[in-house]
Amino acid sequence: MENSLDPAPSLLEVRGISKSFGAVRALQEVDFTLRAGEIHALLGENGAGKSTLIKVVTGVFPRDAGVVRLGGEEVAPRSAKAALQAGIATVYQEVNLLPNLSVAQNLFLDRQPMRFGIVREGEMRRRANALLTGFGLDIDVAAPLGNYSVAIQHVTAIARAVDLSARVLILDEPTASLDRHEVEILFGIMRQLAKRGIGIVFVSHFLDQVYEISDRITVLRNGRLVGERETASLPRLELIRMMLGRELAETTSARAAASVPKSREVCASFENYGKAGYVAPFNLELRHGEVVGLAGLLGSGRTETARLVFGAERADGGQARVEGASVRLQSPRDGVRHGFGYCPEERKTDGIVAELTVRENIVLALQAKRGLHRPLSRREQDELAGRYVKMLDIRPPDPERPVGLLSGGNQQKVLLARWLATAPRLLVLDEPTRGIDVGAHSEIIRLIRELCDDGLALLVISSELDEIVTYSDRVIVLRDRAHVEELAGEAIDVTNILAAIAADGAAMQEARA
Amino acid sequence: AELTIGFSQIGSESGWRAAETSVSKQEAAKRKVNLKIADAQQKQENQIKAIRSFIAQNVDAIFLAPVVSTGWDSVLKEAKEAKIPVVLLDRDIDPSGKDLYLTAVTSDSVHEGEVAGDWLAKTVGDKACNIVELQGTVGASVAANRKKGFDTAIAKHANLKVVRSQTGDFTRAKGKEVMESFIKAEGGGKTICAVYAHNDDMMVGAIQAMKEAGLKPGKDILTVSIDAVPDIFKAMAAGEANATVELTPNMAGPALDAIAAFKEKGTVPPKWIQTESKLYTAADDPQKIYDSKKGLGY
Amino acid sequence: MKGLPPVLITAIVLVAGFAACAVQFPNIASTRVVGNLLTDNAFLGIVATGMTFVIISGGIDLSVGSVIGFTTVFVALAIERWGVPPLVAFVAVLVLSATFGAAMGAIIHIFDLPPFIVTLAGMFLARGAGFLLSTESVPITAPVYSTVSDFALHMPGGGRLTAIAIIMLAIVLGGVLLLRLTRFGANVYALGGGRATASLMGVAVGGMTVKIYMLSSLLAGLAGIVFSFYTSAGYSLSAVGVELDSIAAVVIGGTLLTGGQGSVIGTFLGVLIQGMIQTYINFDGTLSSWWTKIATGILLFAFIALQQGLVVLARRPAAKRAGAAS
Amino acid sequence: MTALLPRRGLAQILALIVILAVDRLVSPQFFDLRLQDGRLFGSMIDVLNRGTPVALLSLGMVLVIATRGIDLSVGAVMAICGAIAASLADSHGLPVVLAAALGAGLVCGLWNGFLVAVLGMQPIVATLILMVAGRGIAQLITEGRIVTFTSPDLVWLGNGAILGVPVPVAIALGMLLLTGAVVRGSALGLLIEATGGNARASELAGVGTRAMILAVYVWCGVCAALAGVIAAADIMGADANNAGLWLELDAILAVVIGGTSLFGGRFSLILAVLGALIIQTMNTGILLSGYPPEFNLLVKAVVVLAVLLLQSPKLSGFAGIMARLRRTKP
Numbered sequence A: 001m002e003n004s005l006d007p008a009p010s011l012l013e014v015r016g017i018s019k020s021f022g023a024v025r026a027l028q029e030v031d032f033t034l035r036a037g038e039i040h041a042l043l044g045e046n047g048a049g050k051s052t053l054i055k056v057v058t059g060v061f062p063r064d065a066g067v068v069r070l071g072g073e074e075v076a077p078r079s080a081k082a083a084l085q086a087g088i089a090t091v092y093q094e095v096n097l098l099p100n101l102s103v104a105q106n107l108f109l110d111r112q113p114m115r116f117g118i119v120r121e122g123e124m125r126r127r128a129n130a131l132l133t134g135f136g137l138d139i140d141v142a143a144p145l146g147n148y149s150v151a152i153q154h155v156t157a158i159a160r161a162v163d164l165s166a167r168v169l170i171l172d173e174p175t176a177s178l179d180r181h182e183v184e185i186l187f188g189i190m191r192q193l194a195k196r197g198i199g200i201v202f203v204s205h206f207l208d209q210v211y212e213i214s215d216r217i218t219v220l221r222n223g224r225l226v227g228e229r230e231t232a233s234l235p236r237l238e239l240i241r242m243m244l245g246r247e248l249a250e251t252t253s254a255r256a257a258a259s260v261p262k263s264r265e266v267c268a269s270f271e272n273y274g275k276a277g278y279v280a281p282f283n284l285e286l287r288h289g290e291v292v293g294l295a296g297l298l299g300s301g302r303t304e305t306a307r308l309v310f311g312a313e314r315a316d317g318g319q320a321r322v323e324g325a326s327v328r329l330q331s332p333r334d335g336v337r338h339g340f341g342y343c344p345e346e347r348k349t350d351g352i353v354a355e356l357t358v359r360e361n362i363v364l365a366l367q368a369k370r371g372l373h374r375p376l377s378r379r380e381q382d383e384l385a386g387r388y389v390k391m392l393d394i395r396p397p398d399p400e401r402p403v404g405l406l407s408g409g410n411q412q413k414v415l416l417a418r419w420l421a422t423a424p425r426l427l428v429l430d431e432p433t434r435g436i437d438v439g440a441h442s443e444i445i446r447l448i449r450e451l452c453d454d455g456l457a458l459l460v461i462s463s464e465l466d467e468i469v470t471y472s473d474r475v476i477v478l479r480d481r482a483h484v485e486e487l488a489g490e491a492i493d494v495t496n497i498l499a500a501i502a503a504d505g506a507a508m509q510e511a512r513a
Numbered sequence B: 001a002e003l004t005i006g007f008s009q010i011g012s013e014s015g016w017r018a019a020e021t022s023v024s025k026q027e028a029a030k031r032k033v034n035l036k037i038a039d040a041q042q043k044q045e046n047q048i049k050a051i052r053s054f055i056a057q058n059v060d061a062i063f064l065a066p067v068v069s070t071g072w073d074s075v076l077k078e079a080k081e082a083k084i085p086v087v088l089l090d091r092d093i094d095p096s097g098k099d100l101y102l103t104a105v106t107s108d109s110v111h112e113g114e115v116a117g118d119w120l121a122k123t124v125g126d127k128a129c130n131i132v133e134l135q136g137t138v139g140a141s142v143a144a145n146r147k148k149g150f151d152t153a154i155a156k157h158a159n160l161k162v163v164r165s166q167t168g169d170f171t172r173a174k175g176k177e178v179m180e181s182f183i184k185a186e187g188g189g190k191t192i193c194a195v196y197a198h199n200d201d202m203m204v205g206a207i208q209a210m211k212e213a214g215l216k217p218g219k220d221i222l223t224v225s226i227d228a229v230p231d232i233f234k235a236m237a238a239g240e241a242n243a244t245v246e247l248t249p250n251m252a253g254p255a256l257d258a259i260a261a262f263k264e265k266g267t268v269p270p271k272w273i274q275t276e277s278k279l280y281t282a283a284d285d286p287q288k289i290y291d292s293k294k295g296l297g298y
Numbered sequence C: 001m002k003g004l005p006p007v008l009i010t011a012i013v014l015v016a017g018f019a020a021c022a023v024q025f026p027n028i029a030s031t032r033v034v035g036n037l038l039t040d041n042a043f044l045g046i047v048a049t050g051m052t053f054v055i056i057s058g059g060i061d062l063s064v065g066s067v068i069g070f071t072t073v074f075v076a077l078a079i080e081r082w083g084v085p086p087l088v089a090f091v092a093v094l095v096l097s098a099t100f101g102a103a104m105g106a107i108i109h110i111f112d113l114p115p116f117i118v119t120l121a122g123m124f125l126a127r128g129a130g131f132l133l134s135t136e137s138v139p140i141t142a143p144v145y146s147t148v149s150d151f152a153l154h155m156p157g158g159g160r161l162t163a164i165a166i167i168m169l170a171i172v173l174g175g176v177l178l179l180r181l182t183r184f185g186a187n188v189y190a191l192g193g194g195r196a197t198a199s200l201m202g203v204a205v206g207g208m209t210v211k212i213y214m215l216s217s218l219l220a221g222l223a224g225i226v227f228s229f230y231t232s233a234g235y236s237l238s239a240v241g242v243e244l245d246s247i248a249a250v251v252i253g254g255t256l257l258t259g260g261q262g263s264v265i266g267t268f269l270g271v272l273i274q275g276m277i278q279t280y281i282n283f284d285g286t287l288s289s290w291w292t293k294i295a296t297g298i299l300l301f302a303f304i305a306l307q308q309g310l311v312v313l314a315r316r317p318a319a320k321r322a323g324a325a326s
Numbered sequence D: 001m002t003a004l005l006p007r008r009g010l011a012q013i014l015a016l017i018v019i020l021a022v023d024r025l026v027s028p029q030f031f032d033l034r035l036q037d038g039r040l041f042g043s044m045i046d047v048l049n050r051g052t053p054v055a056l057l058s059l060g061m062v063l064v065i066a067t068r069g070i071d072l073s074v075g076a077v078m079a080i081c082g083a084i085a086a087s088l089a090d091s092h093g094l095p096v097v098l099a100a101a102l103g104a105g106l107v108c109g110l111w112n113g114f115l116v117a118v119l120g121m122q123p124i125v126a127t128l129i130l131m132v133a134g135r136g137i138a139q140l141i142t143e144g145r146i147v148t149f150t151s152p153d154l155v156w157l158g159n160g161a162i163l164g165v166p167v168p169v170a171i172a173l174g175m176l177l178l179t180g181a182v183v184r185g186s187a188l189g190l191l192i193e194a195t196g197g198n199a200r201a202s203e204l205a206g207v208g209t210r211a212m213i214l215a216v217y218v219w220c221g222v223c224a225a226l227a228g229v230i231a232a233a234d235i236m237g238a239d240a241n242n243a244g245l246w247l248e249l250d251a252i253l254a255v256v257i258g259g260t261s262l263f264g265g266r267f268s269l270i271l272a273v274l275g276a277l278i279i280q281t282m283n284t285g286i287l288l289s290g291y292p293p294e295f296n297l298l299v300k301a302v303v304v305l306a307v308l309l310l311q312s313p314k315l316s317g318f319a320g321i322m323a324r325l326r327r328t329k330p
């Protein structure tokens, strides 16, 4: 820090950046300033332009106008590599790592330790292990990254960026798929880095986290800069108003469930259902008008449970019933036929068909259900798409846009629309609110409640315990790929869930003793 | 003892080739020779592999119908080291390998082209005549030779001129397609006096193209081609084709005889056993020839 | 990146096939046949090595057969007609083919065009250029050629390890090392995992694309030189269809056409498997042209199905574990 | 990329027009048309007529490619089905002949589809098997000869005319309409595009991706069979050695020129057929030009590259080139 007059010199200065995609003006004259040693939150609704700003600054997209100065010098990187060389390390929103490479190769791609032109594999693994241990991860770094869950992949991506020891570190929704523990570790590391004078840009939809970690906040709305504030002096409601441009009808954050105990007929039930080596046999009853939450740590078997229930994975034992009649769930088609729906957690690979339009993505499941020879007419499709775009506030509200060009949160809404369009009896949602902004978040939670008031059965997986507590009528806790505890009614609260999850350690110790 | 002979055949790219294969088998059976045929699917490397495996099997002799004239030196040297006599069928190889084979039973494809050209020159007389040419596959030595022979023959006659020349890949379909465009390019075919095709298959296609264009092949436009496959005789009998130069499919017969004599009595055959390039025209009772050739596996 | 299991399976398939052939034709189990197998497939082994890089990076190169054809003609004409010393001719043709590959790579990258089609155009171009040079086959009489073709290490049992077989083995070994041990190799896998992602991770995707196609064409050029040694001639129609043979070898060797996975050793085994199929058919010697094709198809199917079956068997326990995640 | 949607097809039409203009230059009578024996006659008709086999192949191929597959066996399937039709033509009626040939194509397609969809083989190798063996099967049927026939019905399929339009052209047009109706009239098109765009996601959305894949290979086989029958009818004989040889590459080229990505997803039937026409217009132009055949491949390479560059997403015409040049300058 040469300039001793200014205690926090601006490290990265972005001035008057504009960017259009065809008719969509994703960014208009945006300014942004990052100081050395600060953690700066970049906030905004889904589609506000956060990711685009990041990609423009790091040269992934060419910019239409504006300048970027790094340490006072103008930079114009033309590729991610150039940005890296200039000293900006980035973790982009979707996990951008290579599933076919080993974890270690991913961490050290293009900067492997070398000797005589040869990669020192052993050294690389050693360093990879050391690096990941810092993030509380003890995994086989020689295994392909694709073998691991999104969470682990995300941690790897962060570890990679951190290890690049750049001057600027940009993290686009790094915590979306992490659980509390991992978030804690990440924050610890971020604070250390900031202390070393590195400027950190942090994008998140979790306001708690924003208040916990950030020094300053910049808010974007509709591609424009709304303002830049000190976190400490910005009340939460004010922040939300800046993001949404309106007041948020603060949702019932307390438990709103169990208001009207309805008929609660069993919609689907599973007895001794399981698959060896995948998830231990479980019993599960899903009732109409009821939300069942699945809670557990990463890798505890929640996704696995969801896939078995939907039919994406075949059970090797047990009995499934729908409305009392025993059924066989061999494939997603079976699930769809019995009126199930499933929003997978990995929306990029398992959810959207990027090239197809919003409309086509929305009608896909319904069309598959109706069969080939009963095509939805274009009018019906338009009508459906129009309805859900409006209902879920998908932005931009253009049903003919390829879904791959939507922002992450909006893609998630399209997926939800896809299943709502099939009018399912049971909907399985794996992390439905991941990457969704505060406004949409409360919308989706309201929607979940509404849907189940209409008699839909819901099975929801979420890493947000608050969220689970908010809407669940019952909560199943998983641990080590087995269902270990069921909480209902008044027993549902964060402390109890945590206790059930953590019973692990205690139980283990007991067993050993 | 019964002889075992390995025959490295080119492949099955045309009816003529199929006939050569089946005639070879018949001739071998006649002489109680065990003929092992390896089909190279038109690839030289496969032929080399086949010869090597014949050597590994220690056959009594090797027949080779070379797909290209060059590149046999080292493998034929191996055969020579293993004391296995080699006979070339149907096509010759580059002169540098002369001492590596026993004899070659081939026709002279340059001569074939000359025979065709001479016939045309004689038939046309002093009239000016625009010729269109359907070449064989680009790069195939037979095509180059048949072109060369024909060109030499007509060079002596200023009234004969090749106005268009394209490849028809030795196939019927391409022969037809190319002829169609020749007809379009030459004012509906009115300025074409004769077609020369490097093989009969292309000519059969060309004949169809002429008929579809309302022309009378054999009358409005003269035809001459090479190979003498049965279908051209059918066309000739119908008055739609004029002449063809025979390339006999029986190359194996003379070769087997030469090998037998060499093995039994040590008679060294002449270096080149040339097969006849006989010209057939409508005067030769094409229907009869057609009937006699039909069964040969063309 | 774990190349071992599929490779091991391919090796098992190869050995089993070889044993089965040897039972029927005992002559097959000789060093002579093994030597022949290496010599006869030397050029294929070399192009297939280059093709492995291309395919792992998620591309494909259809031009290699034509590049071989062009190279043989060029070399033959240069030595025989233009009086260029052989070594200079080799260097020139290698530079030429590498440039050609680099150009294809650059077009693929800059204009974002599918490799299949760009290299298809390259295939036409190289073959056409060969025709322009000469449609005749040109024998090469330079003394180097006879020296090299006559050179061979003798193996016990009458087998010969020829110079071109040795060149091929060296290239395969070099390919293995390059792919496994260098940064370049890691980047090839990275490209196959996803170009966009690799680019975001800082890999110079454009440069890599150019280099990969350059390598493939360079090796095709080298294969052309080897082919010209093999036949002592240059011919513009040589090596037609070799692109498909080499793709098949790469895929039989366990490399995914979608990219991101595979190994050079596997490709080498794939080349040998193909060579063995052909040796078997040649030894049989009773097959007509059509039965040769049908038998080749059936054996190809049998090998791939066997391999696929073994892979599934090998994966079974792992599949359960990876399930949702992969 | 898809921002080009409204302009889709423009590049192809432009390319076609340019090539037609060049054809007119090399052959002044290129657009001449007259009636000959109740059949239109002229170079334009040749283009349509000769383009038919590839156009038919591309109709099947485009669907296969849309599912992220590829079918290398179509040329061989043409040969098989042509051989079957030719050997039955003189002893059976046209319906039997057609049924047998198309049935064979269907079986071939099923086989390919089975290997890809059920056994999970990579499409390029799966279909390579039939590409190699299929020609053998065709030759087995004809025993390597050219099997000729005289059945007027079958000959009509190749050389006849309906209202002056050659029958093959009419058939291709009919198949285009039929395929279009089936694919776009049902949900098939959407489901195929979804399968090709993201098979995993489609599967999870309840799309029967295996059935889709099976269906497109079967259709590809049927289209190839039809092309094979027409090719045989055209020369009044089945040439198992050469029928359809290397046409798979032309068909793939046609599909790509038609703007369908080899990575699956969005496809356009009409543009694929337009691609086939572009290729044939170029081929016919080469034949009319009178240049020595040694140049054929060079011309083809240059034209293909030019057409592709014309539709490169990174470059729209000259303006694009200039923009790029400017941008690459430091």
Ligand SMILES: Nc1ncnc2c1ncn2[C@@H]1O[C@H](COP(=O)(O)OP(=O)(O)OP(=O)(O)O)[C@@H](O)[C@H]1O
Pocket: A021, A024, A026, A044, A045, A046, A047, A048, A049, A050, A051, A052, A053, A093, A395, A396, A405, A406, A407, A408, A409, A410, A435, A437
């Ligand atoms: N490659 C692209 N092509 C066209 N439009 C795009 C592209 N990328 C983003 N957009 C559009 O730009 C706008 C801003 O998107 P961006 O991804 O920056 O939002 P975001 O703030 O990151 O939202 P989220 O919180 O959902 O991630 C959106 O309207 C989006 O549809």
Ligand SMILES: Nc1ncnc2c1ncn2[C@@H]1O[C@H](COP(=O)(O)OP(=O)(O)OP(=O)(O)O)[C@@H](O)[C@H]1O
Pocket: A138, A139, A147, A148, A149, A150, A151, A152, A296, A297, A298, A299, A300, A301, A302, A303, A304, A345, A461, A463, C321, C322, C324, C325
């Ligand atoms: N901390 C960890 N260490 C090692 N492996 C892990 C860890 N966490 C998860 N995994 C592995 O990741 C894989 C995928 O986990 P998966 O995502 O299916 O679990 P989950 O319960 O659905 O969690 P979530 O939905 O929160 O990601 C599993 O194979 C698991 O073994």
Ligand SMILES: [Mg+2]
Pocket: A050, A051, A052, A093, A172, A407, A408
């Ligand atoms: Mg974003």
Ligand SMILES: [Mg+2]
Pocket: A299, A302, A303, A304, A345, A430
């Ligand atoms: Mg999960």
